[in-house]
Amino acid sequence: MISGLVSRVVQAAVVAILVAAVAFFVLQAAPGDPLSALVENPSVSPALVAAERARLGYDRPAAVQFLSYVSAAAGGDLGYSASLGMPVSRVIGAALPHTLLLMGTAILVSFAVGIALGVAQAARAGTVFDRAASAVSLFLHSLPEFWLALVLLIVLSGRLHLFPGGGLETLAVAHSSGWHWFLDRLHHLALPALTLVLLTTAGVARFQRAALLEVLPRDFVRTAVAKGLSRRRVVLRHAWRNALLPIVTLLGLALPALVGGAVFVEQVFSWPGMGRLVVTSIERRDYALLTGCLLVGGVLVAAGSLLADALALAVDPRQRRANRD
Amino acid sequence: MTPPPKGADAPGAEAPLLSVTDLRTYFHTNNGVARAVDGVSFTVAQGETVGLVGESGCGKSVTALSLMRLIQSPGRIEPGSSVRFEGTELLTLSEADMRRVRGNRMAMVFQEPMSALNPVFTVGDQIAEVARIHSRASRRDAWRQAVAMLELTGMPAPEQRAHEYPHQLSGGMRQRVLIAMALMMNPALIVADEPTTALDVTIQAQILELLADLQRRTGTSILMITHDLGVIAETARRVIVMYAGEVVEQSAVGPLFATPHHPYTEGLLAAMPRMGRRRDRLRVIPGTVPPPTDWPTGCRFRARCQYSWDRCANEHPPLYDLGDGRRSRCHLAVEPGRRAHPHEPLAAQAVPAR
Ligand SMILES: Nc1ncnc2c1ncn2[C@@H]1O[C@H](COP(=O)(O)OP(=O)(O)OP(=O)(O)O)[C@@H](O)[C@H]1O
Ligand SMILES: [Mg+2]
Numbered sequence: 001m002i003s004g005l006v007s008r009v010v011q012a013a014v015v016a017i018l019v020a021a022v023a024f025f026v027l028q029a030a031p032g033d034p035l036s037a038l039v040e041n042p043s044v045s046p047a048l049v050a051a052e053r054a055r056l057g058y059d060r061p062a063a064v065q066f067l068s069y070v071s072a073a074a075g076g077d078l079g080y081s082a083s084l085g086m087p088v089s090r091v092i093g094a095a096l097p098h099t100l101l102l103m104g105t106a107i108l109v110s111f112a113v114g115i116a117l118g119v120a121q122a123a124r125a126g127t128v129f130d131r132a133a134s135a136v137s138l139f140l141h142s143l144p145e146f147w148l149a150l151v152l153l154i155v156l157s158g159r160l161h162l163f164p165g166g167g168l169e170t171l172a173v174a175h176s177s178g179w180h181w182f183l184d185r186l187h188h189l190a191l192p193a194l195t196l197v198l199l200t201t202a203g204v205a206r207f208q209r210a211a212l213l214e215v216l217p218r219d220f221v222r223t224a225v226a227k228g229l230s231r232r233r234v235v236l237r238h239a240w241r242n243a244l245l246p247i248v249t250l251l252g253l254a255l256p257a258l259v260g261g262a263v264f265v266e267q268v269f270s271w272p273g274m275g276r277l278v279v280t281s282i283e284r285r286d287y288a289l290l291t292g293c294l295l296v297g298g299v300l301v302a303a304g305s306l307l308a309d310a311l312a313l314a315v316d317p318r319q320r321r322a323n324r325d
Numbered sequence: 326m327t328p329p330p331k332g333a334d335a336p337g338a339e340a341p342l343l344s345v346t347d348l349r350t351y352f353h354t355n356n357g358v359a360r361a362v363d364g365v366s367f368t369v370a371q372g373e374t375v376g377l378v379g380e381s382g383c384g385k386s387v388t389a390l391s392l393m394r395l396i397q398s399p400g401r402i403e404p405g406s407s408v409r410f411e412g413t414e415l416l417t418l419s420e421a422d423m424r425r426v427r428g429n430r431m432a433m434v435f436q437e438p439m440s441a442l443n444p445v446f447t448v449g450d451q452i453a454e455v456a457r458i459h460s461r462a463s464r465r466d467a468w469r470q471a472v473a474m475l476e477l478t479g480m481p482a483p484e485q486r487a488h489e490y491p492h493q494l495s496g497g498m499r500q501r502v503l504i505a506m507a508l509m510m511n512p513a514l515i516v517a518d519e520p521t522t523a524l525d526v527t528i529q530a531q532i533l534e535l536l537a538d539l540q541r542r543t544g545t546s547i548l549m550i551t552h553d554l555g556v557i558a559e560t561a562r563r564v565i566v567m568y569a570g571e572v573v574e575q576s577a578v579g580p581l582f583a584t585p586h587h588p589y590t591e592g593l594l595a596a597m598p599r600m601g602r603r604r605d606r607l608r609v610i611p612g613t614v615p616p617p618t619d620w621p622t623g624c625r626f627r628a629r630c631q632y633s634w635d636r637c638a639n640e641h642p643p644l645y646d647l648g649d650g651r652r653s654r655c656h657l658a659v660e661p662g663r664r665a666h667p668h669e670p671l672a673a674q675a676v677p678a679r
């Protein structure tokens with residue numbers, strides 16, 4: 001079991017490095033570099049630009065640049081963001097917690113609500129409640145995330161003024177006492193998190209419903225009823241525990257999707273996280289920043305699937321044996 | 326007082342532990358109504374082992390599940406059926422009261438030990454749960470009882486095995502777990518639905534021996550469901566033969582083996598492997614059980630029977646009382662002379678013609 005986990009950690013590390021490599025070389029192949037904009041500036045001489053290129057190492061072969069990048073990254077140095085005038089690690093260090101807060105909230109809420117809804121639907125399969133919930137889920141599931149984010153922003157914030165229009169916090173309360181600060185942060189978190197929750201919950205509920213419906217007709221469920229257990233206990237303890245494995249797998253898959261979704265949502269709600277950083281770095285052709293963001297994103301996704309693997313071991317005793325053998 | 330319904334055993338000095346009367350369990354499917362159990366009546370006395378035997382698809386499992394009220398939609402126990410158990414009518418009991426019967430007074434051992442256990446809980450946990458539900462035992466007490474039960478079923482190293490998951494145990498061990506689970510509350514009746522069918526022969530004998538031994542010790546009654554008359558011979562005192570959703574013969578075990586009355590029973594006995602007879606020389610009953618959505622009119626065994634005559638096509642035979650607790654659903658009971666003229670059954674003629 002332990003060796004199984006170790007090998008998965010190694011796998012995750014390899015995935016992260018591959019992501020970094022792909023990001024690095026794709027960007028190399030793209031036209032222009034961080035200094036291209038300067039060329040169009042009449043007050044900067046081409047000779048100066050060339051000298052800068054050499055100083056920053058942009059004139060070396062791509063493979064050499066990559067190797068030096070990886071060895072520096074291993075030590076925590078992700079290069080220097082030319083557009084922001086700061087080390088990339090510092091920029092990311094500031095943005096990452098915001099993204100983790102947003103995604104963590106979205107995942108916790110959407111999985112809790114989605115699982116509860118899916119179980120309730122499966123236990124009452126075929127009823128009006130089940131069909132209505134399925135229809136709503138399908139509708140939400142099919143919405144484009146960018147569109148949903150905009151609609152929520154326009155209606156709930158623009159029209160009804162229920163939530164702030166974006167940002168992390170209100171500047172006036174940013175330095176006030178703990179409770180006020182906390183409520184203000186929560187208020188700002190609500191809309192972007194709600195957008196992600198609406199998009200993800202529907203999928204989780206549909207998955208959970210299907211998984212539980214597949215388990216309910218199995219023999220061991222009937223054994224549980226024959227023991228004299230209540231329907232509640234049969235469904236929630238005996239059947240649900242067996243319908244949890246697909247959900248754990250879904251969690252591993254949901255993380256990359258949420259990372260992607262966060263790019264749009266952060267943009268719409270001016271959430272100062274990794275997603276916005278990616279957009280900024282593309283706009284400003286900040287290669288070092290973009291590569292750093294993609295690397296961190298890759299590490300997040302790899303860590304997420306690692307977490308899902310570990311949870312799967314906890315949920316299914318049969319997998320534990322498969323690893324031991 | 327209403328007279329005892331036709332087909333039910335005449336009650337002896339004391340009321341039987343279980344008395345099933347005119348049980349009908351139908352499945353209302355898109356392809357019509359499957360009358361899987363169609364007017365079954367029988368009794369089980371205190372401490373008695375009764376065998377329920379019949380070919381695949383004749384309604385044995387549906388009967389067993391009906392007793393525990395475990396029939397799922399589209400199945401339904403039809404109005405007019407009765408299952409009296411320990412003096413209580415089970416079919417009108419509230420769901421909450423029925424839960425107090427299940428696993429407590431009446432327990433079930435299922436056919437497939439492979440799939441009947443929950444893969445994500447330890448077997449000790451699953452056995453202990455019965456005590457936690459029915460006697461509100463503490464976690465530790467329930468666990469201790471579970472281990473003791475496993476030991477009683479002859480499980481090697483029960484203390485350790487209790488901590489294992491079903492996939493870590495052999496088929497025979499899993500069946501011991503299911504038996505331990507059934508015995509946990511010392512039930513008055515155990516319904517064992519083909520408890521040995523999924524096991525290899527040597528393990529089969531061990532499990533049957535175990536059940537017989539446990540019954541001697543605890544005095545519980547057993548309804549032993551099987552398609553194997555050999556199992557009946559080893560375990561039961563009385564036997565009920567089912568065919569096409571009905572009871573077709575009922576007798577004490579000895580007389581049934583010596584002189585079967587129903588041609589179907591005769592066929593089952595002829596198909597039984599015995600000492601000194603090779604398996605490939607076995608006679609099998611020609612044809613198959615008809616689909617439960619349209620049972621034939623008249624006698625349901627008619628097409629497979631070597632004695633059938635016009636009466637069998639026109640008149641559905643009642644369960645004739647032959648005395649000495651024997652009953653047979655065959656017109657031979659009133660026209661025994663027909664036995665002298667066996668012929669090729671219709672089902673057997675149909676096969677080569679096609
Ligand atoms: N859920 C269901 N829906 C429709 N028909 C069913 C259902 N369950 C059972 N039946 C029908 O009831 C009949 C009796 O089935 P049952 O399982 O009682 O047979 P059995 O005697 O136990 O056979 P076996 O030896 O194969 O276990 C079968 O013909 C089957 O088609
Ligand atoms: Mg069966």
